Amino acid sequence: MIKTDTLIIGAGPVGLFCVHQLGIIGLKCEVVDNLDKIGGQCIELYPDKPIYDIPAVPECTGEELTNNLIEQIKAFKTNFHLNERVEEIKKIEKKWITKTNKGTEFESSSIIIAAGVGSFEPRKFSTKEIDKFVGKEILYSIRDKTVFKDKTVCIFGGGDSALDWAIELSSTSKVILVHRRDDFRGMQASIDKIHQLKEEGKIEIYTKYQMDSVQGKDKVESINIKHDDKTIKEIKTDYVLGFFGLIMQLGPIAEWGLNLDKKTVPVNTESFETNKEGIFAIGDICSYPGKLKLILSGFHEGALAARGCFKYAKPDEKYRFEFTTSSKTVKERLGVKE
């Protein structure tokens, strides 16, 4: 059991800045995120797209913003629990106990949900009968590429993941690449390589096709793919890989008894606390009159939520407002040398 003052769910920009705001008022926190890296949507959806509306930063990419935020909180030596999704919470006396899908347990006096629109999950095939094969012959990510050796692998998708794996596996497997249109959206070098492999007969490509159905009893034997013109083609294959990017799902948070408005959590605008005492929500996931889904709004929300956490972490102390420019205590916490 990891004991801390506040558990932050979500390592996007808003969660990261909230680490800073908790840190300067002397509260400890731990951060959990389902992605394998820090940065949230900034890193997953637009690492190299420029952002123009961060105050005093005329232009930066999602990756630069993330790196700067990580730099800004370095002094607090925060633990990040990546690749973990928060599953259950329960309240024991005045503490919240939170458990992740990997079994990590936290005890904290408050929880700040900075989970964006939820956790990122792979987008799936829409075909109904495939469920029994998912995780066996139908996969959305690759853990062990050796299982594909000398097998036939049918890869769906047109982005970098699909192209990279098609190239990688073509040296040891029979690879069939299926995409819904003629254009691929990966890096030009990968697209060129794919076409070269096709010329060399090392890879088969079917475009303007999508998954139609899967055949097989205990394991996948073949799949049918459907062309835009409705014609069906059968493909014998051992494995099917789908790379359609990620989608955000609210997931277990929806089961925690929080008030929900569509996919967002209503909060008060004084401390960004939810209907549950000690649980706060900030960033894209919270809603209140006038809410803007901007990173800068999330920074403000995090600053107030951090102060809201103070009374739960230190019920016998009074929170005193201080500026980073003048407070010796705050500078010490930030590791500033004078």
Place this chain on the structure above:
Amino acid sequence: MTKVTYVENNGNSHTIEIANGLSVMEGAVQNDIPGIDADCGGGMACATCHVYVKEEWFDKLQKKEDGEEDMLDMAFEPNKFSRLSCQLLVSDELDGLTVSIPSKQG
């Protein structure tokens, strides 16, 4: 104001008057039309405001910008009449536009 009709996957149809300048996505979200999630809020970063545009309207719409087709690769069951509704701005020319909503967004 411009009339836009949203047809849910179950056949339920909603005709809404939307102020010019808003997107077809915003019109849906502000009027609680089910089935248009718009997770990213209109940033062309999520493909959860995907709609099928009625055939006779498809060619009358603003053309897709770079990035929309890439995003549609990730949409649920896209077809050749697929668009992201956050990219369709409502104007007088679109009066009577009809879009169908997929059975789900992801």
